[in-house]
Amino acid sequence: MHASSAVDVDLALVGGGGAASLVLAALDRHGVSGLRVAVVDPVHKRGQDRTWAFWGLPGDDLDPLLSASWSQVDVVTPAGRRVLSLDPLRYAMLRSAPVYDRAAEAERRLDAVRISAPAGELRDDGERVVVRDPDGRDLVRAGWVLDSRPRRPKRPGRTSWLQHFRGWWLAADRPTFDPQRAVLMDFRTPQPQRGVSFGYVLPVDDRFALVEYTEFGPTLLDDAGYDAALRGYADLLGLDLSALRVREVEDGVIPMTDGPFESRPSPRVVRLGTAGGATRPSTGFTFSAMLRQADQVARALAAGRPPVPAPAYPGRHLWMDAVALRALDRGHVGGVEFFERLFDRNPPERVLRFLDGVTSPAEDLAVMRSSPLLPMTGAVLGDAAGRLRARLRR
Numbered sequence: 001m002h003a004s005s006a007v008d009v010d011l012a013l014v015g016g017g018g019a020a021s022l023v024l025a026a027l028d029r030h031g032v033s034g035l036r037v038a039v040v041d042p043v044h045k046r047g048q049d050r051t052w053a054f055w056g057l058p059g060d061d062l063d064p065l066l067s068a069s070w071s072q073v074d075v076v077t078p079a080g081r082r083v084l085s086l087d088p089l090r091y092a093m094l095r096s097a098p099v100y101d102r103a104a105e106a107e108r109r110l111d112a113v114r115i116s117a118p119a120g121e122l123r124d125d126g127e128r129v130v131v132r133d134p135d136g137r138d139l140v141r142a143g144w145v146l147d148s149r150p151r152r153p154k155r156p157g158r159t160s161w162l163q164h165f166r167g168w169w170l171a172a173d174r175p176t177f178d179p180q181r182a183v184l185m186d187f188r189t190p191q192p193q194r195g196v197s198f199g200y201v202l203p204v205d206d207r208f209a210l211v212e213y214t215e216f217g218p219t220l221l222d223d224a225g226y227d228a229a230l231r232g233y234a235d236l237l238g239l240d241l242s243a244l245r246v247r248e249v250e251d252g253v254i255p256m257t258d259g260p261f262e263s264r265p266s267p268r269v270v271r272l273g274t275a276g277g278a279t280r281p282s283t284g285f286t287f288s289a290m291l292r293q294a295d296q297v298a299r300a301l302a303a304g305r306p307p308v309p310a311p312a313y314p315g316r317h318l319w320m321d322a323v324a325l326r327a328l329d330r331g332h333v334g335g336v337e338f339f340e341r342l343f344d345r346n347p348p349e350r351v352l353r354f355l356d357g358v359t360s361p362a363e364d365l366a367v368m369r370s371s372p373l374l375p376m377t378g379a380v381l382g383d384a385a386g387r388l389r390a391r392l393r394r
């Protein structure tokens with residue numbers, strides 16, 4: 001609906017993308033009822049606009065929505081191929097369409113109000129929040145707002161990289177892919193001057209797979225650059241592109257920065273998703289943190305508590321990521337070497353749990369010990385000096 005006058009609700013979701021869809025699904029999962037909900041987004045998200053790959057334990061209510069999952073994945077470097085057994089975790093692929101459908105179903109059950117307009121300012125008086133449109137007209141009054149509109153960090157980071165990528169959904173007429181074998185990261189791609197690149201392969205079955213080229217670095221490629229990189233990666237895989245059809249193209253840019261994302265800008269506004277700091281700075285992975293926070297929000301609402309999740313990542317992980325980003329950016333350590341050592345010297349489950357932000361301090365120490373010590377020490381000192389300079393400037 002288009003709102004002509006402000007509606008009163010208990011909870012307003014401002015931004016209805018990934019993070020909000022997972023909150024809606026979680027409200028359903030926890031059987032929340034009687035909550036007045038509004039969703040404010042000029043776009044009603046539907047269809048396939050992204051593919052989420054993530055790891056976790058099997059057996060939650062998203063399982064029926066998965067396109068595929070793998071209990072082992074390959075990490076490939078010029079030195080060789082490692083097969084990581086992920087048990088008890090699994091790597092999973094979830095396309096956006098079933099997630100948006102699931103969210104729409106939850107909206108219907110909650111009888112949520114949909115406001116198809118952009119939100120502007122949020123006025124929080126500590127009791128209620130007024131959501132205005134960009135012209136200052138009131139759209140919604142809400143007890144709590146979960147805001148996932150894309151935004152920049154509060155301050156620019158000392159290192160600001162991007163994870164940017166293009167994927168081709170490739171369809172074949174005959175068996176071409178091994179559905180049991182997903183490639184998590186394949187570092188045999190030509191490495192950029194600054195940053196790190198890798199390809200990956202996520203097969204849905206033996207005739208259909210997502211083949212993607214990704215870079216972590218400060219600058220984007222142009223259209224032709226992504227296509228050339230993907231053709232090069234397909235060659236490395238031994239794929240004959242003339243025998244394959246590109247069914248869909250998936251592009252994306254995700255921030256990788258140590259700039260701070262504010263998760264609680266005012267008493268009754270909570271930021272979620274990338275805007276709330278759910279994107280892991282050293283990898284761009286976001287989904288697991290969004291899923292975790294959505295579940296915490298729904299649990300809290302079901303128990304009549306404020307919908308405030310725990311921070312997406314512990315502070316020590318954000319510090320470690322800032323150091324890693326700095327070491328990579330300033331060339332203290334090569335990207336391939338960095339990831340190679342991480343997977344070489346740690347059990348896969350520890351690496352994946354670390355990347356999800358759920359490892360213990362003892363496990364974090366083990367992860368740190370596996371990084372090249374001398375260059376990382378340089379980056380730690382550089383990071384500390386950078387922090388001090390920023391604090392003095394402020």
Ligand SMILES: Cc1cc2nc3c(=O)[nH]c(=O)nc-3n(C[C@H](O)[C@H](O)[C@H](O)COP(=O)(O)OP(=O)(O)OC[C@H]3O[C@@H](n4cnc5c(N)ncnc54)[C@H](O)[C@@H]3O)c2cc1C
Nearest residue numbers: 015017018019041050052053118119252273274285286287
């Ligand atoms: C193509 C792609 C693939 C990705 N793959 C992965 C992956 O495999 N694994 C992983 O962990 N992460 C992945 N990510 C990163 C992350 O998981 C996604 O970006 C995720 O969608 C972030 O959710 P979000 O809610 O923060 O943002 P979005 O999903 O982008 O939602 C933001 C919403 O805000 C709305 N909005 C914007 N302006 C306004 C306004 N003024 N008022 C109201 N609403 C507004 C938008 O219309 C949008 O619906 C991927 C990202 C992309 C782009």
